[in-house]
Amino acid sequence: MLIASLKPRTMGGTTNTGLLAYALARAGHQVTCYDADESLQLAAWARDVDDFPGTVHEADTPAFAETVYPAMDHNRVNLVDAGHAENHPDIVDSVLEVADLVIVTVSPTNPDYDRLVKPERGTPIAKLIRRSAALRDSGKAPTTVILLNRCQAGANSPKEFADLLTNGGKDGTLPRWDVLTTRIPRREQIASAVGFPCDKPGRKAPYDALVTELTRLGHVPAPGGPR
Numbered sequence: 001m002l003i004a005s006l007k008p009r010t011m012g013g014t015t016n017t018g019l020l021a022y023a024l025a026r027a028g029h030q031v032t033c034y035d036a037d038e039s040l041q042l043a044a045w046a047r048d049v050d051d052f053p054g055t056v057h058e059a060d061t062p063a064f065a066e067t068v069y070p071a072m073d074h075n076r077v078n079l080v081d082a083g084h085a086e087n088h089p090d091i092v093d094s095v096l097e098v099a100d101l102v103i104v105t106v107s108p109t110n111p112d113y114d115r116l117v118k119p120e121r122g123t124p125i126a127k128l129i130r131r132s133a134a135l136r137d138s139g140k141a142p143t144t145v146i147l148l149n150r151c152q153a154g155a156n157s158p159k160e161f162a163d164l165l166t167n168g169g170k171d172g173t174l175p176r177w178d179v180l181t182t183r184i185p186r187r188e189q190i191a192s193a194v195g196f197p198c199d200k201p202g203r204k205a206p207y208d209a210l211v212t213e214l215t216r217l218g219h220v221p222a223p224g225g226p227r
């Protein structure tokens with residue numbers, strides 16, 4: 001299967017992609033990553049540490065669906081870190097053409113919410129996802145979930161933004177999203193994760209919970225099962 005990690009702009013996308021790769025491997029999955037962000041930070045992370053799970057292939061191309069996807073081992077969990085959708089809609093379009101599951105990283109703050117639902121420039125991610133249906137074999141947009149990250153412990157904002165996202169904004173006119181109950185905390189050990197080994201408990205537990213939720217929802221198969 002192919003999981004796409006998306007975000008409108010800098011949101012913690014690469015952090016989430018990498019730490020999710022580690023968590024999938026801990027859960028027993030065979031994982032291969034693809035870096036579809038021109039900054040190639042996920043690829044650099046895998047190069048810089050000894051414990052990164054599997055290979056990271058450089059794949060920052062708008063021909064992702066035609067040139068990268070067909071060469072994948074579809075018996076593994078493939079995970080692609082896409083760049084800023086605002087800046088690279090061509091690459092994101094191509095990733096959306098073939099992804100089985102899309103995880104959109106968003107922080108529960110006004111600017112990040114606005115960048116997701118009504119960006120000043122560029123195409124909203126919801127529209128990119130919706131229009132991908134026309135190019136997909138199924139004719140349907142991929143299953144998409146929102147992962148709230150940088151959530152302050154004890155703050156109301158994660159629930160407030162989860163409600164806004166679930167209900168289509170205050171007046172219900174915006175797209176409605178499925179928001180995961182797993183929330184990635186705002187935490188120094190996660191802030192400093194990119195480029196370093198995943199050797200701290202604070203880098204593991206939230207992502208183990210994420211894999212558990214994705215598996216429970218049927219979005220990710222049980223390890224060893226069909227993909």
Ligand SMILES: Nc1ncnc2c1ncn2[C@@H]1O[C@H](COP(=O)(O)OP(=O)(O)O)[C@@H](O)[C@H]1O
Nearest residue numbers: 010011012013014015150185186187190191192
């Ligand atoms: N859970 C978190 N808590 C605190 N800071 C975080 C967290 N996740 C990411 N960050 C910080 O957010 C910034 C962007 O992260 P990064 O993963 O590079 O985002 P993106 O790939 O979306 O550009 C970095 O400075 C990183 O340290």
Ligand SMILES: [Mg+2]
Nearest residue numbers: 013014037041
């Ligand atoms: Mg990144």
